Amino acid sequence: MTEPDPDKLLAQLREAAGEPTMPPLHISDPAPSAREGIAGKAVGESRRAVLRLITPALADLLAQLERDRHRTQAEIKRLEARIAELEADTGKA
Amino acid sequence: MSIAFVVQRYGAEVAGGAEALCRDTARALVRAGEDVTVFTTTARDYLTWAPYYPVGTTTDDGVTVRRFAVDPPDPERSADLVRHLGLTPGDPVLEAEWAKAQGPVSRDMLTALRDVGARHPPVPDTGGCLAPGRDCPRVVALWTYLYATSQMAMPIVRDRAIVVPLAHEEPMLRFALTRGVIRSARALAFMVPEEQALVQQMVGTGDIPGVVVGAGLDPTPDGDADRIRRTRTLPRRFALYLGRVDASKGVDALIRAHAAYRDAGGELGLVLAGREAAGLDIPGWVVTTGFISNEERADLLAAADVVVLPSPYESLSLVALEAWRAGRPTLGYARSEVVAGQTARSGGGLLYTGPNTYGTQLRRLARNPEERRAFGEQGRAFAAGWTWDACVARWREVINLAAAPAA
Numbered sequence: 001m002t003e004p005d006p007d008k009l010l011a012q013l014r015e016a017a018g019e020p021t022m023p024p025l026h027i028s029d030p031a032p033s034a035r036e037g038i039a040g041k042a043v044g045e046s047r048r049a050v051l052r053l054i055t056p057a058l059a060d061l062l063a064q065l066e067r068d069r070h071r072t073q074a075e076i077k078r079l080e081a082r083i084a085e086l087e088a089d090t091g092k093a
Numbered sequence: 094m095s096i097a098f099v100v101q102r103y104g105a106e107v108a109g110g111a112e113a114l115c116r117d118t119a120r121a122l123v124r125a126g127e128d129v130t131v132f133t134t135t136a137r138d139y140l141t142w143a144p145y146y147p148v149g150t151t152t153d154d155g156v157t158v159r160r161f162a163v164d165p166p167d168p169e170r171s172a173d174l175v176r177h178l179g180l181t182p183g184d185p186v187l188e189a190e191w192a193k194a195q196g197p198v199s200r201d202m203l204t205a206l207r208d209v210g211a212r213h214p215p216v217p218d219t220g221g222c223l224a225p226g227r228d229c230p231r232v233v234a235l236w237t238y239l240y241a242t243s244q245m246a247m248p249i250v251r252d253r254a255i256v257v258p259l260a261h262e263e264p265m266l267r268f269a270l271t272r273g274v275i276r277s278a279r280a281l282a283f284m285v286p287e288e289q290a291l292v293q294q295m296v297g298t299g300d301i302p303g304v305v306v307g308a309g310l311d312p313t314p315d316g317d318a319d320r321i322r323r324t325r326t327l328p329r330r331f332a333l334y335l336g337r338v339d340a341s342k343g344v345d346a347l348i349r350a351h352a353a354y355r356d357a358g359g360e361l362g363l364v365l366a367g368r369e370a371a372g373l374d375i376p377g378w379v380v381t382t383g384f385i386s387n388e389e390r391a392d393l394l395a396a397a398d399v400v401v402l403p404s405p406y407e408s409l410s411l412v413a414l415e416a417w418r419a420g421r422p423t424l425g426y427a428r429s430e431v432v433a434g435q436t437a438r439s440g441g442g443l444l445y446t447g448p449n450t451y452g453t454q455l456r457r458l459a460r461n462p463e464e465r466r467a468f469g470e471q472g473r474a475f476a477a478g479w480t481w482d483a484c485v486a487r488w489r490e491v492i493n494l495a496a497a498p499a500a
Contacts, residue, residue: 004203004249006241010189012248013273020183021297024267027180052176059179059264067262070294 022069025062095128096492097230099206099250101197101240103133103158104146108337108368110411111259114284114308115236116153121309121481122488123155130157130230132206134197134242140168142197159205166196179264188270198241206233206249232495234282238274239265247277255495257282257306260292261406261431272296280495282306282488284409287434304491309481310414313387316395325389327380328362332424332455333397335390335412336404338381339370343403343426348379350403350451357452361459363401366393394419398465399442399458407431414479417441417472422465424454441472 030051033043051058100115107113119129131153137145142163151158174191178184209230233250235243238258247254256278260266275281275296281303283289289303321327332351338344344365351363355378365375366382366389375381385393394400400416402425410432416423423442425432436442443458445451458465 003200004207004245006193006198006200006203006245007189009203009245009248010192010270011185013244013277014185014189014269015273016248016251016277017269017271017273018276020267020269020272021295024182026182029181055176055180059176062180063262063264063267066267066295067291074290074294 022073025066025069027058027062094232094492094496095130095230096122097206097209097233097250098129098131098133098236099202099233099242099246100131100133100236101242102136102139103131103160104137104153106145107137109139111237114259114409114411115257116156117308117311117481118306118484118488119156120154121485124481125485127485128157129155130159132159132161132202132242132246134163134199134202135160136163136197140166142166148201159202161199161202161205163197163199164193166198167194171195175264178268182264182267183269185269188268191268192241192244192270196241198245202242203245203249206246232279232492235274235278238271243274244270247274251277252279253495254278255280255282255491258288258292259284259408260288260295261408261429262291263406266291266295276301278495279497280304280491282491284308285431285434287430288408291430302491302494304487304494306487306491307479307484308409308411309484310411310418310476310479311481313391313418316391316393316419318392318396321389321392321396325382327364327396330360330398330459331362331364331380331396332399332401333393333421334363334365334367334401334403335393335415336367337370338365338367338373338375340373341370341406343405345373346448347401347403347451348375350445350448351379351455352376353448354452354455359452359456359459361398361455364393364397366390390415391419394421397421399424399455402426402429402432404432405429410435413439413441413472414476417469418476420466420469420473422458422468422472424451424458439472439475440468441475442468 030047033040098119102112119131122129135144135146135148136142146160148160148162171191171194174187232253232255234255234257235246236257256275278301281301283303283305284307286305289305336342364380366385368384400421400423402410402413402423405426405428407429413423413435417439425436425444427433427444427446433444436444443454445454
């Protein structure tokens with residue numbers, strides 16, 4: 001038997017992942033500068049450099065936001081279930 | 094029962110909370126009569142995975158340890174990809190590239206795991222193996238979701254896999270590969286209820302059963318405050334931080350908050366006890382100890398007024414449990430849901446939300462010896478429940494869930 005192929009294993013894992021519970025938040029790469037030539041290139045490079053510099057802090061904030069979104073969603077589901085329960089009880093009475 | 098653990102590093106010389114917890118749990122299960130084999134690498138360092146231990150099989154307090162060589166990683170590429178994927182997760186090609194660049198990729202370990210599974214497939218009606226025994230683990234526990242050892246082993250052992258995520262709020266938790274690892278498990282083992290809620294909500298675990306297994310505390314002798322004061326120069330009264338002295342553990346924010354507390358007349362000094370990471374600017378008024386022995390650790394706890402817990406990212410605060418066992422109140426950062434939950438359940442301390450409340454709460458604790466004693470006693474009673482016997486019982490529960498026939 002040949003040895004397991006890491007790429008195939010990761011592809012299997014990706015397949016097993018399914019869809020996320022909510023579409024993930026993301027921050028896109030900075031838009032390229034509208035200027036042409038060296039100036040445009042410099043502006044584009046600067047934007048990328050700034051983003052790179054603040055990426056750890058941004059990723060941290062994004063992770064917190066994601067946590068809050070998921071917590072809120074879970075709380076909404078819990079409240080919906082509770083409302084359904086109370087409505088069913090009211091119906092019985 | 095035969096149980097396998099898969100973990101990225103293993104050994105007494107390995108520094109790392111997850112790895113230490115894995116090793117302590119393996120040894121506790123063996124003491125309780127279980128048969129544990131650890132599949133791990135030869136590495137001690139988590140960035141380079143450079144070989145430190147020899148390839149082969151050894152035993153560690155009754156635990157069988159099988160070590161395998163790893164492919165060289167690419168830490169720079171891995172850091173670049175994490176930065177990118179932290180803002181834009183979900184690209185399967187980049188995530189796969191990150192997993193391989195970070196590592197540790199051990200083809201020999203994957204082959205060994207596949208061969209065990211192929212020799213002894215699970216019996217469909219029972220969930221057990223045709224020939225249970227040392228080389229046929231009934232279940233395979235993958236420690237942490239974060240490394241290639243777990244990511245690449247999962248498709249091979251998913252018919253008997255437990256995942257121990259040790260998760261906290263971090264960008265990698267949003268990766269598709271992470272969903273793949275966690276959603277493929279037969280059962281999940283968590284450290285505290287807050288970690289379970291985090292994984293359930295962020296990843297979506299559906300009907301995969303989960304158990305909060307927690308950990309145990311090893312017995313330690315009582316600390317001696319006078320002894321540590323004879324060997325080290327400590328402030329008369331102080332707040333103690335125990336752990337790696339690193340910005341990622343919230344230590345830089347702690348120093349800033351404590352400086353503001355001092356400027357406002359606060360009387361407690363600050364002692365940082367643990368290995369120092371490079372790049373942290375520590376002012377002269379802060380006392381640092383560097384690496385400390387277990388005896389010094391106990392002595393520092395006995396000498397401290399308060400133990401501070403500044404890390405925003407925890408899946409279990411063992412330091413909080415140690416502090417409470419020593420009867421010391423804690424002051425924890427409320428942003429860590431885990432620390433907040435542990436504090437609320439134990440009644441062993443107070444929480445702060447930022448520099449202002451850090452100062453207020455620390456002043457309150459410093460001025461109220463009765464309150465410190467009450468928090469300490471409540472914490473001590475809570476920590477008394479964290480025994481390895483209780484932990485092993487919960488592990489047996491999660492093992493049975495993973496080994497049960499598929500619905």
